[in-house]
Structure formats: C-alpha cells, structure tokens
Amino acid sequence: MIERHRPRRVGIACLALAALFAQAAPASSVKVTVTSASGAPVQDTVIVFDPLDAKPPATNETASIDQINKRFVPRVSVVRTGTQITFPNSDRIRHQVYSFSKPKQFSLKLYAGSPKTPVIFDQPGLVVLGCNIHDNMLAFVGVVDSPYFAKTTNDGTAALTLPAGRYRLRAWHPYALVAIPTQELKVTAAPLDVPLTIQVGNETATVAEWPE
Amino acid sequence: MTGVTSRVLAASILLLAGAAASAHASLYDRLGGADGVAAIAGALIDRVASDPVLGRSFKDSKLDRIKRLLAEQICDLSGGPCRYSGDSMKEVHAGHHISEAEFYGMVADLREVLHQRHVSQGATNELLRLLAPMKRDVVEPAQSTAP
Numbered sequence: 001m002i003e004r005h006r007p008r009r010v011g012i013a014c015l016a017l018a019a020l021f022a023q024a025a026p027a028s029s030v031k032v033t034v035t036s037a038s039g040a041p042v043q044d045t046v047i048v049f050d051p052l053d054a055k056p057p058a059t060n061e062t063a064s065i066d067q068i069n070k071r072f073v074p075r076v077s078v079v080r081t082g083t084q085i086t087f088p089n090s091d092r093i094r095h096q097v098y099s100f101s102k103p104k105q106f107s108l109k110l111y112a113g114s115p116k117t118p119v120i121f122d123q124p125g126l127v128v129l130g131c132n133i134h135d136n137m138l139a140f141v142g143v144v145d146s147p148y149f150a151k152t153t154n155d156g157t158a159a160l161t162l163p164a165g166r167y168r169l170r171a172w173h174p175y176a177l178v179a180i181p182t183q184e185l186k187v188t189a190a191p192l193d194v195p196l197t198i199q200v201g202n203e204t205a206t207v208a209e210w211p212e
Numbered sequence: 213m214t215g216v217t218s219r220v221l222a223a224s225i226l227l228l229a230g231a232a233a234s235a236h237a238s239l240y241d242r243l244g245g246a247d248g249v250a251a252i253a254g255a256l257i258d259r260v261a262s263d264p265v266l267g268r269s270f271k272d273s274k275l276d277r278i279k280r281l282l283a284e285q286i287c288d289l290s291g292g293p294c295r296y297s298g299d300s301m302k303e304v305h306a307g308h309h310i311s312e313a314e315f316y317g318m319v320a321d322l323r324e325v326l327h328q329r330h331v332s333q334g335a336t337n338e339l340l341r342l343l344a345p346m347k348r349d350v351v352e353p354a355q356s357t358a359p
Contacts, residue, residue, distance in 0.1 A: 070272050092307030094299070109299070112307050134272050 030192045032150070032158045034171065041156025042200055044076040045173045049148040052166040052184070056147050058082060062118065065129070065139060067095045067110060072129060072139030076174060078149045079141060084118035096132035103127055103143055126172075126210035140174050142210065162187045169194065175201045176208040239342075240292035242335040249292065253283035255325045256318075266317050269308040289342045301349040309352045319343075 030049070034042040061083040066073045068090045079085065087097050089110040098107040103125035108116055121127065121143045131137035142149075148167070150158035164187050171180040177199045185194070243249050257279045261270040270278070287294035298304065319340065326336045 094303060094306060111303060132277065133274060135274055136272060 026164050026189050027161050028164055028187050028189055028191060030160045030162050030187060030194065032152070032160070032169075032171070032194045032196060034152045034156045034158075034173075034196045034198060037197060037199060041152070041154065042173060042198055043152055043154045043156065045152040045156075045158070045171055045196070045198065046076065046078045046142045047150045047152065047158045047160070048078065048142070048144045048146055048170040048172075049160065049162055049167040049187075050144075050146045050170065051148065051163075052168060054165070059147065060084075062086070064088060065141070067091050067097075067131075067137075070095075070131075070134045070137055072137060074151075075139050076151060077139070077141045078151055079121055079143055080147050080149070081124050081143055081145050082120065082122055083143070084120050085141070086118040087116060089113075095134065095137070097129055098132055099127050099129050101125070101127040104141075107132070125212070128207060140207070142172060144170075164188055170211040171196055171198070172208060172211055173198055173200055174207055175203060175205045177201045177205065179209060179211065182211055238291035239335055239338050240287060240290040243286070243290055243331060243339065244329070246287070246292070248329065248331075249286050249290070250279075250283045252322075252325055252329060252331075253286060254279045255328070256322050257282060259321045259325065260318050263317070263321070266314055266321070269305075269310060269314070286339070290339065301346045305350045305352070309354075310350050311354065312347075312351050315347055315351050 032047045034045040034047075036042055059080070061080050063077060063079050063083050063085045064087075065077060065085060066088050070091065070093075077085075087108055087110055089095055089112055092112045094112065095110040096107065097110060099105055103123035104119070104121050104127045106119055108119065110116065121141060124143050124145050127141040127143060129137075129139040129141065148160055148162055150160050152158045166184065166186050168182055168184050170182050173180070180196060180198050185192070240249065243252060257270070257275055260266040261273075261275055281296070281298040284294045285296040285298065286292075288296040322340070322343075323336065326339070331339075
C-alpha cells in the first residue's frame with residue numbers, strides 16, 4: 001500500500017509546482033539610468049512601472065522616515081498605496097511633522113524616544129512633508145498604486161525585477177525643471193536598459209509636478 | 213469757586229483716577245496689551261537667536277512660530293485674553309541641554325527688552341516672577357559625558 005501511494009504523492013507535488021511556475025510570468029531585470037544633460041548621474045529620481053496588464057494583489061507594506069540632525073531621512077520615498085509609514089525621531093529634540101498635501105494630510109508631534117502609531121498613506125499622489133518647528137526640513141513621499149518602483153541611487157541608476165508584460169513608466173524628481181514624459185514599454189525575458197535624461201534645478205526651485 | 217480752583221480740582225481727581233486704574237490694570241495691560249506683548253516676544257527672540265551663545269538652540273528653527281507662541285504664553289500668564297497652545301516647557305526644551313547660564317542670559321535679555329520698551333520696574337519684576345518657575349523645566353543638568 002505504502003509503495004503504491006508514494007509515486008502518486010510525488011505526482012501531485014509535481015503538478016503543484018508546475019501550477020506555481022505557470023502563474024508567475026518570467027521575471028526580467030530592468031535598469032533605469034537617469035542622467036543630466038551633461039551626463040552627471042541624478043540621484044533621488046522616483047521610477048514607477050505601472051502594470052498595464054494584470055494588477056498585482058495588494059500587500060501590507062511598511063516604511064520609515066527618520067528625523068536625523070533636523071533632516072528627514074530619506075528625503076525622497078516612494079511607497080505603494082496603503083503603506084504604513086512610521087516616523088521615528090533619532091534627534092534628542094522634538095519635531096512636528098506635517099503634510100498639507102491632498103493625498104494625505106496629517107500632523108504628528110514627535111518627541112525623543114517616544115514612538116507614534118504609523119501613518120497610513122492610502123491615496124496615490126505626492127505628499128510633501130515639513131516640520132512645524134524647523135526651517136529647511138522637507139521630504140517627499142510618492143504614493144503609487146503599483147508595486148514596481150525604485151529610486152535612483154548616487155550613480156543615477158535604479159534596478160527593478162519585473163514580470164514580463166506591458167508597463168507605463170513614470171519618473172519624477174523633486175527639482176526636475178521639465179516634466180519627464182511618461183512612456184509605455186514592454187518587458188520581455190531579455191534584460192532591459194532604460195536611459196532617461198532630466199534637467200534638475202537647485203533646491204530652491206519649485207517642487208516639480210507629480211506625474212499621475 | 214474760581215475757574216482755576218475748579219480746574220485744579222478736576223485735574224487732581226483725574227490724577228487720582230489714573231493712579232487707581234494703573235494699580236488695578238492687569239500686568240498684560242501694563243506690558244502694552246496685545247501689541248506690547250507681541251513686540252516684547254519678537255524683540256526677545258530676535259535678541260537671543262542672534263546671540264553667539266544663546267543662538268545655538270534656535271538654529272534652523274522657525275522664529276516666527278516661537279515669537280507667536282511666546283507672545284501667547286506671556287499674554288496668558290499676565291492675565292490677557294489668550295490661552296497658551298504650545299507644548300509644555302519641558303517638551304519644548306528637551307534635548308537642547310539648556311544650561312543655567314543660558315537661562316539667566318535669556319532673563320538678562322528680557323530685562324533689557326522691557327527696559328527699552330519703558331516697562332515699569334514693578335511690571336518687569338512681576339513678569340519675571342511669573343517666568344521664574346519655568347527654570348526647572350528649561351534647564352537640563354549638565355551631562356557627565358561630552359556630547
């Protein structure tokens with residue numbers, strides 16, 4: 001009896017594995033490189049791939065934006081809609097984080113060493129954060145419906161792994177002087193390199209419009 | 213009654229009335245009411261924020277906000293029509309490690325501001341008496357380890 005059952009179990013396991021592989025489309029690596037007109041790498045550019053085919057299921061995501069030496073760290077964040085963001089305070093002095101932005105308006109008093117409940121960013125769009133107490137504290141949170149996003153690092157690149165399919169690519173930088181055009185592209189099994197050139201002003205420039 | 217006598221009498225009565233009013237005027241009124249208190253708070257914060265020593269704990273801070281809240285606090289304390297809406301003095305100063313010398317430095321600046329605005333010695337002392345108990349929440353004991 002045992003001998004006869006064993007092969008059948010293996011068979012079921014194989015079928016289950018095959019089903020798993022059939023569901024997940026082959027993933028492909030995509031590298032976006034953002035440079036200025038002069039070829040310098042541009043850090044902190046938000047890169048979003050909105051899937052045009054299947055919409056991936058929602059997940060419970062968390063993120064964190066710290067206060068260090070009267071600065072928000074990180075200065076630029078990108079999160080999926082519904083993400084819970086915590087605001088720790090690594091400074092010994094207090095802060096008062098606020099947002100007047102339409103997708104999420106809130107105000108949070110932060111004292112040294114007293115954690116607060118996270119803030120849920122439940123609407124897509126751009127949220128600009130400031131501190132009531134300190135000048136020059138500024139941070140940006142891009143809230144997106146897609147789970148496929150990244151931020152360029154100091155070499156101007158952002159690496160993503162995407163299931164094959166069609167996407168709309170959006171890019172945003174807080175001080176982009178000209179809106180970065182969105183584009184549609186197809187991800188296949190082959191690795192993809194996407195170069196983007198943007199024009200960035202200094203930090204006194206008006207905050208760039210968010211690509212919806 | 214001659215015209216002169218009646219005029220002297222009237223002036224005396226007015227003087228007496230004035231003295232009585234000033235004795236009963238609230239500290240808030242003697243500081244100059246809303247405008248006086250706003251000017252005192254503004255001048256004090258400008259003075260301490262630009263001080264090479266005291267300015268340290270005001271660095272990168274929104275001074276207009278501090279001036280507004282300080283004016284509100286003085287108005288509240290001195291019997292004016294305000295309710296202080298800011299955080300407690302302990303929360304406000306936590307982490308800044310304000311020394312006793314810095315606290316008294318700010319008191320000296322406040323005295324100077326009040327003097328420049330011709331606030332009476334009586335009103336000055338009264339205000340300082342109201343502010344003095346804040347010292348225990350503002351001053352943080354010196355750290356044994358270097359920062």
